[in-house]
Amino acid sequence: MTLRSFLGLIKDRWKLIVVVTVLAGAISAGVTARTTRMYSSGLTFFVSAQIDSSNVVQAYQANLLSQQKVQSYANLLTGHELASAVVQSTGLSIPTAQLQSRISAQAVPQTVLLRASVTSESPYQAQEIARAIARIFPGQIDRLEHTATGKASTAVVQVVEPPSFSPTPVSPEPLRNVGTGLALGLLAGLALAAAARSLDTTLKTADQVTQVLGGKPVLGVIPYDPTSRSNPVPGDGLLTGPRMEAFRKLRVSLGFIEVDTPRKVLMFTSALPNDGKSTTVCNLAIALGTVGTRTVLVECDMRRPQVGKYLGLPNGAGLTDVLLERARLEDVIQTWGDDSVDVLTSGVLPPNPGDLLGSRKMEQLIERLRERYEVVLLDMPPALALADAAAVGQYCDGAIIVARHGRTRAAQLRRVCESLASAGTPVLAGVLNMVRSRDAGGGRYGYGYGYYEAEKEQREGARLGGQARPGRGEAVAEPLAQRAKGRPGNRAMASDATPPRL
Ligand SMILES: Nc1ncnc2c1ncn2[C@@H]1O[C@H](COP(=O)(O)OP(=O)(O)OP(=O)(O)O)[C@@H](O)[C@H]1O
Numbered sequence: 001m002t003l004r005s006f007l008g009l010i011k012d013r014w015k016l017i018v019v020v021t022v023l024a025g026a027i028s029a030g031v032t033a034r035t036t037r038m039y040s041s042g043l044t045f046f047v048s049a050q051i052d053s054s055n056v057v058q059a060y061q062a063n064l065l066s067q068q069k070v071q072s073y074a075n076l077l078t079g080h081e082l083a084s085a086v087v088q089s090t091g092l093s094i095p096t097a098q099l100q101s102r103i104s105a106q107a108v109p110q111t112v113l114l115r116a117s118v119t120s121e122s123p124y125q126a127q128e129i130a131r132a133i134a135r136i137f138p139g140q141i142d143r144l145e146h147t148a149t150g151k152a153s154t155a156v157v158q159v160v161e162p163p164s165f166s167p168t169p170v171s172p173e174p175l176r177n178v179g180t181g182l183a184l185g186l187l188a189g190l191a192l193a194a195a196a197r198s199l200d201t202t203l204k205t206a207d208q209v210t211q212v213l214g215g216k217p218v219l220g221v222i223p224y225d226p227t228s229r230s231n232p233v234p235g236d237g238l239l240t241g242p243r244m245e246a247f248r249k250l251r252v253s254l255g256f257i258e259v260d261t262p263r264k265v266l267m268f269t270s271a272l273p274n275d276g277k278s279t280t281v282c283n284l285a286i287a288l289g290t291v292g293t294r295t296v297l298v299e300c301d302m303r304r305p306q307v308g309k310y311l312g313l314p315n316g317a318g319l320t321d322v323l324l325e326r327a328r329l330e331d332v333i334q335t336w337g338d339d340s341v342d343v344l345t346s347g348v349l350p351p352n353p354g355d356l357l358g359s360r361k362m363e364q365l366i367e368r369l370r371e372r373y374e375v376v377l378l379d380m381p382p383a384l385a386l387a388d389a390a391a392v393g394q395y396c397d398g399a400i401i402v403a404r405h406g407r408t409r410a411a412q413l414r415r416v417c418e419s420l421a422s423a424g425t426p427v428l429a430g431v432l433n434m435v436r437s438r439d440a441g442g443g444r445y446g447y448g449y450g451y452y453e454a455e456k457e458q459r460e461g462a463r464l465g466g467q468a469r470p471g472r473g474e475a476v477a478e479p480l481a482q483r484a485k486g487r488p489g490n491r492a493m494a495s496d497a498t499p500p501r502l
């Protein structure tokens with residue numbers, strides 16, 4: 001893993017890493033709080049040999065002897081005999097083995113000093129036990145040495161540091177424990193993040209989508225925009241902001257797909273609900289309308305229609321009424337904005353949407369729209385759960401599949417392609433929606449010049465004529481002032497031979 005991908009991992013999964021780290025820190029803090037506090041009392045013995053100090057050689061040897069003995073005395077300090085003598089002497093109700101485990105001792109290297117320490121739940125009890133050791137241990141050594149040699153003992157054990165008293169517990173150590181917990185949590189969080197990333201098969205880049213679509217291009221990378229829920233389409237028709245800039249790019253890219261075979265009836269579908277089909281298709285229709293392309297948006301989602309809501313149009317009579325011959329197309333088609341986009345909402349929701357959408361009437365309607373408009377956009381329900389997209393697909397020139405960043409899985413997108421292919425609908429391209437800035441490949445700043453320039457031009461257009469103007473560098477067919485005017489039924493219709501103006 002390179003440093004770059006490591007930093008990318010942290011950036012992508014920082015929430016998981018933080019949660020695991022904080023959790024581990026909290027657990028260790030909880031365990032620390034519940035752990036019994038232990039206090040310690042320490043004391044130091046000095047071991048000396050009784051010799052004639054005027055003789056230097058003897059004094060040296062005696063010192064060496066004492067150093068060797070100190071090692072053995074350390075073991076005696078933690079022995080059963082001393083513990084049992086301490087229990088008897090103090091009258092404490094602690095089992096001898098337990099007391100024994102609470103005494104530790106060590107010889108200070110290269111010296112004749114012997115350190116002992118006692119731990120207990122109470123600092124007073126620890127000191128009391130240490131005091132008992134200070135009282136009992138020298139006598140115990142004296143007896144041992146005396147019995148071994150049969151003469152008076154040459155080794156003398158004296159207390160040089162009396163038992164200490166400390167009200168501060170020696171364990172647990174909250175700082176060390178919580179620090180260790182946080183460090184382990186951080187490592188676990190990083191490991192989990194790496195595992196989650198390697199198991200994550202959701203699509204995040206345009207390249208991944210292209211790969212799954214068998215090399216078909218991604219026409220648009222639409223950034224995630226938190227204002228989209230409250231403002232799914234630009235209310236004023238001005239295509240400003242990074243998301244709208246992306247729709248303008250989508251409009252331009254649309255003109256470049258399969259240029260040898262002009263496609264004008266395009267359906268938009270996706271794998272799952274809420275991938276952003278309706279918002280994408282509404283904004284694309286508006287983007288097309290702003291450059292004068294005669295566009296009709298047909299809402300073929302007869303289960304959860306949203307187009308009317310997003311565009312602020314009533315969804316009274318619509319597609320179903322035309323298909324059931326309860327209304328004429330001219331009477332139910334609505335115009336959004338300043339004559340730029342025609343919209344056929346779903347109409348009354350039927351009990352059998354699949355049958356209606358796959359009917360001969362639907363085919364005839366699409367042919368009529370094909371004759372009247374330069375671009376016909378169909379907003380479909382999700383393709384994995386419902387067969388509606390496949391039913392309508394047979395009458396379309398192709399499908400554009402919306403993939404939702406970080407949610408649509410490669411396998412799901414593949415299944416959508418398979419279901420469309422089985423209905424004979426060519427998949428033309430993809431759109432990657434709700435892309436978080438880090439995966440946008442340059443993000444907002446990558447769009448910088450075009451965005452601000454476009455915004456300026458549009459403001460200018462709005463100031464001069466109250467109209468939105470197309471952005472710089474786009475394939476514009478005609479100025480808005482010359483756009484065909486007219487209401488449903490009398491607007492200038494394009495012939496089939498007219499190429500779409502994108
Ligand atoms: N680029 C975006 N950034 C943030 N939110 C978005 C974006 N695109 C769409 N959304 C939001 O996602 C939600 C679903 O969008 P939309 O209705 O377009 O999805 P859909 O695929 O048509 O759903 P359905 O399958 O139900 O028809 C909406 O609240 C919409 O505002």
Ligand SMILES: [Mg+2]
Pocket residue numbers: 277278279301304306379380381
């Ligand atoms: Mg929808």
